[in-house]
Amino acid sequence: MQAVCYDSYGGGSASLKVIQSNLTSNFALMFRFQGIFVFTLQFDEDQTICLRVDRVDSPLPGGELSTSIAGSTPRFEDIFVKNGKITGEELRDEDHVEILVPAPGNGEMLIKMEAASLNPLDWKVQKGIARPVLPRKFPYVPVTDTAGEVVEVGPRVEKFKVGDKVITFLGGAGGGLAEYVVAKESAMAPRPPEVSAADGSCLVFAGCTALRALTVTGGLKLDKTEPLTNVLVTAGSGGVGHYAVQLAKLGNTHITATCGARNIEFVKSLGADEVLDYKTPEGAALKSPSGQKYDLVIHCATGIPWSTFKANLNTNGKVIDLTPNGGTFWNCVVNKLKFSKKQLLPLIMVPKAEEIECLVSLVKEGKLKTVIDSRYPLSRAEEGWAKIMEGHATGKVVVECLT
Numbered sequence: 001m002q003a004v005c006y007d008s009y010g011g012g013s014a015s016l017k018v019i020q021s022n023l024t025s026n027f028a029l030m031f032r033f034q035g036i037f038v039f040t041l042q043f044d045e046d047q048t049i050c051l052r053v054d055r056v057d058s059p060l061p062g063g064e065l066s067t068s069i070a071g072s073t074p075r076f077e078d079i080f081v082k083n084g085k086i087t088g089e090e091l092r093d094e095d096h097v098e099i100l101v102p103a104p105g106n107g108e109m110l111i112k113m114e115a116a117s118l119n120p121l122d123w124k125v126q127k128g129i130a131r132p133v134l135p136r137k138f139p140y141v142p143v144t145d146t147a148g149e150v151v152e153v154g155p156r157v158e159k160f161k162v163g164d165k166v167i168t169f170l171g172g173a174g175g176g177l178a179e180y181v182v183a184k185e186s187a188m189a190p191r192p193p194e195v196s197a198a199d200g201s202c203l204v205f206a207g208c209t210a211l212r213a214l215t216v217t218g219g220l221k222l223d224k225t226e227p228l229t230n231v232l233v234t235a236g237s238g239g240v241g242h243y244a245v246q247l248a249k250l251g252n253t254h255i256t257a258t259c260g261a262r263n264i265e266f267v268k269s270l271g272a273d274e275v276l277d278y279k280t281p282e283g284a285a286l287k288s289p290s291g292q293k294y295d296l297v298i299h300c301a302t303g304i305p306w307s308t309f310k311a312n313l314n315t316n317g318k319v320i321d322l323t324p325n326g327g328t329f330w331n332c333v334v335n336k337l338k339f340s341k342k343q344l345l346p347l348i349m350v351p352k353a354e355e356i357e358c359l360v361s362l363v364k365e366g367k368l369k370t371v372i373d374s375r376y377p378l379s380r381a382e383e384g385w386a387k388i389m390e391g392h393a394t395g396k397v398v399v400e401c402l403t
């Protein structure tokens with residue numbers, strides 16, 4: 001069967017895309033560890049200390065230690081972009097290979113893939129964010145979120161049979177960018193005809209993250225029975241954000257969202273009451289036009305310091321950080337030590353079958369929709385990969401197996 005795989009960690013210029021440019025503190029200390037990790041200690045005006053850990057594959061200019069004082073803090077992008085080309089590889093068309101169709105084991109099924117959706121985590125794993133744990137071995141067929149048809153059932157499968165249409169999370173084993181995938185029953189939900197394969201595949205990581213962040217971590221009820229909650233969704237136009245805005249709207253909420261100027265009307269159409277362009281000063285400061293303070297923030301963007309959130313939170317406000325780094329954990333601990341009622345909570349997601357089922361029901365009821373930025377056939381999966389790496393998708397990026 002046809003599959004797309006990679007056989008080493010890649011550094012890649014895309015490392016630059018995750019490194020945000022809005023470090024504008026008074027003082028920052030940066031140092032490099034083993035040439036891979038860059039630690040930055042940033043001291044803000046309000047005494048907030050932010051520790052960031054980023055992974056790069058290029059040498060830092062000026063030796064192992066760089067410091068900068070009083071308003072002249074170099075931006076991460078300046079440092080790494082100016083430093084020239086960074087080595088590494090992205091997914092390429094040569095990565096298309098013929099491999100054997102895998103066999104399902106206990107509690108597993110063989111699925112003929114119809115659609116797979118891409119997430120930023122897919123390329124971050126390729127870049128080595130989870131090394132040496134993931135990928136467990138090379139060559140590795142990436143992508144975790146798929147929808148397809150059951151063509152073979154392994155021993156001890158109880159709920160599904162050959163011919164069933166399903167949506168499934170493949171976890172660390174990956175395998176989604178291939179004609180056939182082996183999936184576990186425990187992370188699988190039936191796909192009704194009202195939900196297309198492409199839409200279904202998008203619900204898995206992005207949809208479940210939005211759902212869990214809002215309800216389990218954030219404590220929001222998706223009905224109108226509670227007092228008004230002021231919600232902020234950063235990057236409301238992205239894969240997770242566009243679900244978060246729609247799901248939050250099911251509760252008794254006032255929603256502010258951030259996105260780029262081109263997506264303001266789109267994000268309003270999803271249900272946001274107020275939308276901020278993140279490239280304006282008000283957007284960067286997260287200042288709601290009507291002066292709202294937030295009870296709950298679903299932080300789908302990156303690079304916004306805790307001090308900016310803190311200034312905009314209500315007394316018991318919570319920020320759920322979907323891309324936690326060293327600074328998130330540090331501020332989390334500091335808040336606890338200070339008995340602060342304002343909380344910063346990291347979320348690391350492993351979708352469950354019942355969460356996929358819940359989202360499928362909402363789609364069937366017409367309460368949730370998936371917006372697809374772009375679709376690519378499996379034969380051009382690398383173009384979808386490049387698209388998700390750019391970080392500018394409106395909604396989700398999907399790879400389809402059309403044969």
Ligand SMILES: NC(=O)c1ccc[n+]([C@@H]2O[C@H](COP(=O)([O-])OP(=O)(O)OC[C@H]3O[C@@H](n4cnc5c(N)ncnc54)[C@H](OP(=O)(O)O)[C@@H]3O)[C@@H](O)[C@H]2O)c1
Nearest residue numbers: 120235237238239240260278301322323347348349392393
């Ligand atoms: N913790 C977990 O388990 C978990 C689960 C899922 C996702 N995540 C993480 O959550 C983040 C979001 O994922 P995603 O799938 O939604 O990403 P995505 O679809 O790639 O996000 C792209 C969108 O974000 C917008 N955007 C980029 N920077 C922004 C900023 N500073 N402010 C406002 N909007 C901005 C872009 O708008 P423009 O094109 O206008 O720039 C684009 O529409 C990623 O870092 C991902 O790794 C974590």
